Amino acid sequence: MIVATRPHALTTAPTHYCPGCTHGIIHRLVAEAIDALGIEGRTIGIAPVGCSVLAYNYFNLDMTVAAHGRAPAVATGLKRANPESIVFAYQGDGDLASIGMAEAVHAAARNENITVIFVNNAIYGMTGGQMAPTSLPGQVTQTSPAGRDELLCGFPVKVCEMLAQLDGPEYIARVAANSVKNVLSAKKAIEKAFRNQVEGRGFSLVEVLSSCPTNWGMTPGDALGWMDSTMIPYYPLGVYKDRSAKEAD
């Protein structure tokens, strides 16, 4: 019996991600959810601008790329034109939480029947480690060498808390990819986000806290530890909105 192997919805192409980057884990979780639901033939993915811009090389799916931050808008069009397709947007925090904030908020408010995987690593990875809207107070980045100063740069954006205030979305959850336990919970959340779409329930967003060892200046192992000690206390894990659970009560 095979306990663990590469899911079918992932190609065999080696990823370009840095060693220890948890993008690879999150790609696998998405592919495993697609395999589990048997929707590989009708799933369309949308890659963002950011480190995961080349995600189309790694999924055995129909893929496209949206302009920076516009993945939920492209997903809206794809889903409305092809209601039978399962459409997901895979976005980073620089993509979704800054330039693409309007698209994400309005797609959630309209309760578009799409799935958004939001990878939050608190930094702009691809461009070399600049401060992101999600960088933590005091976090050292290329553009905040003395640490993020909230008085100067404002406070980090907590996307899940914000979107959960809207009446629109079906499912909003935050998970992390920093330990076996958290990765297994992330797997369940991602699968639920896809199942919601298959069942026609509406907008599902899973925020996955991720690491960026290269730009955080840490070893891969230390980066996961930093997530535990610093990032998760600021971005608490959990389900922020789940309309199906409310209905069941």
Add this chain to the structure above:
Amino acid sequence: MAKWTILAEGCKGCGLCVEACPKKILCLDSGTINHKGHTPARMMDESRCTGCGFCATMCPDCVITISR
């Protein structure tokens, strides 16, 4: 008994599997360098592997296959 295999050419030597292994039977093989210049993970004692899958769960590159 579990059978543990790795696609060493795809391993980036990040060591997340080594940290995740509850039996501490994985290591980075400093004597091997793959084509990308990384030192891939290696199983030191397969007879003690329970096939829990923790290493594969944390592997960002999907290069570990486990069967039992």
